[in-house]
Amino acid sequence: MLPTRPAPEPADATGPAPRPATVRTTGRMTDTITLPDFTLNRREGFRLLVLLEDDGAGPSGKTPKITAGGRLRGGRIIRRAGPTRRRRAALISMVLAVALGVGGGVYVSNRSLALNATYSSGRLTVTGSTAFSPLAHEVKEAYEEQCAQAEVALDAVGSDQGLARLRQNPAAETIAMVDTVAGQEPEKGMDAHRVGVVVYAVVANRQLARDLGAGPSLWGRGLTQEQLARIFTGKKVEDADGRLADSTPVAVLREEGSGTRKVFESRVIGTEHGTPAYCALPAPGEAPNESTAQAAPRTCSVKSTTELLDCVNRTPNAIGYAEADALPFFPNVRTVPINTTPPTKEEVLDGDYGFWASEVLYTREDATGLTRNFLDFLRSRGISKLLEGQGFLPCRELRDAAVEGMRCGDA
Known part of the structure; x- marks a missing residue:
């Protein structure tokens, strides 16, 4: 969830890490996740992220459809x-x-x-931004629950590829999700629908702070835009105390064509990256170690937000960027303030935190039918209420934003 104001972070502990969830298996496949004991007060909650991988070895060769649901009763x-x-x-x-x-x-x-939807039958493809896709998935599930005749396929391939797919087949029922820098000219020959703002954060592996030595915590003071520009272009970094000079951060980037990468380059470091090699992750189950970090290139790229966070989570000294809401799922990853400013809702709306993007959904011109009905459902008050607080600020929250380019206008 996007915090309203962060509590002071404790110093990095040297003791054992919190006990992770465990998994029971039944010979052939995993069927149970056992969480460690914990306590929740009334109206508190948690999220559980389960990463499922399909090896494609099934009899049909098709990706299985994943469904989930449930409620709490008596602690179960x-x-x-x-x-x-x-x-x-x-x-x-x-x-x-x-x-x-x-x-x-x-x-x-x-x-x-x-949640009130106008029913439509048929198949709709929602493609593009990997940053907005988790939120789009929630909308998809809610719409399909109400409209049994509708099938919504979600394909997170990056902003540029999403637009390319819409251009290739403009007559199809397609929505392209695009992370957009404020002031960016809309795409020609398509209708642009602004739905809100996605808030991003610079993130780093916990090991990086320990390598910086004594002094103010990295998690409190953060890094300046100049320091970040040097790190993400593979250059040496120094600060007033010289503590960054001897460390070797591994900068993990999104690949070219990513809307998140364009926003980071435009709004944070003010320069384009080169074309780094793809990041080499440790094999599944392999623990990261110092030799892994030392052998890694100074900069490397990945294809998706989840892959970036996984890489930062498993690589000592790694640093990257992702939407602000995804961090709780990766225990070794923490937020790094930019110019001492954290990615909170207040700082974004006041104009003090600039790492955000307008989320624009593109459709064919004058789209009707399932495309229009799904888009109206996504922008409805019920869905806006559902999505707010998850690293996303819907249009109705932006009406009084200090930065005019953040507002949605008539949307």
């Missing part, structure tokens, strides 16, 4: 039951309110979460 997760999808749709407000499944972490009344 109870599966939803019902003979039809319409019956399950009647429970969606309750499921969202207890913060389970993909849409966890949002606490609002059932009335505020009233």
